[in-house]
Amino acid sequence: PGQHWDGGWPLLVGVWDSPAVGSPSVQTWIPEARDGPPVIEGIFEQVVEGHRGAFVGAVPADLPDGWIMRLMHEAALLAGLLQRLGYYGRCSFDAVLAGRSLEEAELHWIECNGRWGGVSIPMTLANRLTGNWRRRPFVVVQREALPLQPLTVDQAVDRLGERLFRTGVCDEGIVLLTPRLMAEGRGLHFMALARTADAARAMARDCVAVLSRPA
Known part of the structure; x- marks a missing residue:
């Protein structure tokens, strides 16, 4: 009433x-x-979390x-x-x-x-980077409302180092998708490309840990 x-x-x-x-x-x-x-x-x-089924990746x-x-x-x-x-x-x-x-x-x-959405944009980018995303399966991580210390793109790049995807140098690695979330300390949005889906998942977990650790 x-x-x-x-x-x-x-x-x-x-x-x-x-x-x-x-x-x-x-x-x-x-x-x-x-x-x-x-x-x-x-x-x-x-990938969804919580009772509301919030989208956090794919x-x-x-x-x-x-x-x-x-x-x-x-x-x-x-x-x-x-x-x-x-x-x-x-x-x-x-x-x-x-x-x-x-x-x-x-x-x-x-x-x-x-x-275009949270899966089709990374998928198309993966095709551009690798020729065919199926050759390098990827995992998308889109986590918001995380208690993170703000990180600039330069700081994130320094932390990730050799983990980053580099065209012509390494055909696996991390690609940052929405740096503003990190810069504002509100979350993470990236994709991990690897030779297998399991390897991409492991790489994504490692990236979350690296970017989430205190300075």
């Missing part, structure tokens, strides 16, 4: 799936219809082949529909694998983003 919504309109109301065993995101490029069918560029697992999806094929097939159908409606450009399709295990999970498509 007495409660009311004063946060503005329009208001989007959605379903919150719980429990869930995964939150895959399918990255697509939708060309104009005359240029060919939509292209599936990658399937990633969104890793290449490590799912059974059956799930990968289903995600690709259904995302291609959705992308094809948008193409027939006249849309072209970047588009990602986010889903939830709702259930307690992959064996019993249901696939719920929950969001379509017709824009």
Whole structure:
């Protein structure tokens, strides 16, 4: 009683799936219809934290082949529909694998983003740096509201040293994505590229530790 919504309109109301065993995101490029069918560029697992499911990063999806094929097939159908409606450009399709295990999970498509986002930008950058991100799987770390000491880009570069990705010198390493978060002491945003997804995860954890330590 007495409660009311004063946060503005329009208001989007959605379903919150719980429990869930995964939150895959399918990255697509939708060309104009005359240029060919939509292209599936990658399937990633969104990393979320807390009861609100805040996005804090992404890793290449490590799912059974059956799930990968289903995600690709259904995302291609959705992308094809948008193409027939006249849309072209970047588009990602986010889903939830709702259930307690992959064996019993249901696939719920929950969001379509017709824009560049937190996975498609690093993915495209990785393609530019390596030729094909699949050769150097990457992990995205996007952590905000962390109690960090402010770091300038120069300070971060000094700390990371040989860990940094250097075109023509080292085909693995860290790429800083949003330095302002560090400069303001509000968080970290970078990607780690390595020869395997596991190595990229380990590199990302090491980078968080290096950039988070007190001066």
